[in-house]
Amino acid sequence: MAKTYTLSASMRDAFKTSVAARNHKLLIDEPADSGGADAGPQPFEYLMAALAGCTALTLRAYANHKKIALDGVDVEISLTRRDPSEVPQGGKTVVIKKKLKFSDKVPAELRAKLLEIAGKCPVNKTLLEGCEISGELG
Numbered sequence: 001m002a003k004t005y006t007l008s009a010s011m012r013d014a015f016k017t018s019v020a021a022r023n024h025k026l027l028i029d030e031p032a033d034s035g036g037a038d039a040g041p042q043p044f045e046y047l048m049a050a051l052a053g054c055t056a057l058t059l060r061a062y063a064n065h066k067k068i069a070l071d072g073v074d075v076e077i078s079l080t081r082r083d084p085s086e087v088p089q090g091g092k093t094v095v096i097k098k099k100l101k102f103s104d105k106v107p108a109e110l111r112a113k114l115l116e117i118a119g120k121c122p123v124n125k126t127l128l129e130g131c132e133i134s135g136e137l138g
Helices: 043-066 108-118 122-129
Strands: 008-013 016-021 024-028 074-081 094-101
Touching (some): 024 043, 043 074, 043 094
Antiparallel strands (some): 008 016, 016 024, 074 094
16 A cells, blocks of 8 residues: 655755654755755755664564564665766666664674665665656646
């Protein structure tokens, strides 16, 4: 069954953009060296945060479902935007790397399974599969 998520964004002051998602408020801005006030994370940082958060939540849901004692996970995301001239044929201009860190209590074989499960988070799958984006005037 399809599920639709909706939020709204409003930009009124230089690059500062206020986002309302359900009952939550976010602020997006550009760094000072890009003309912003650095009042909040920039858009790619929110994309990275969505991936990191979704990964952690997916691992928690899996651990709960399988009754695995998981005392937490740290997710580190790095995103590199390459100039198209630097990309090999068939390659991508954006490269995202995800690093998972678990406590020493998590055995190696379980870590490998958790890495596999981390790739199944909905944001990860959306980024890999791509999506349709359309625009309209309102």
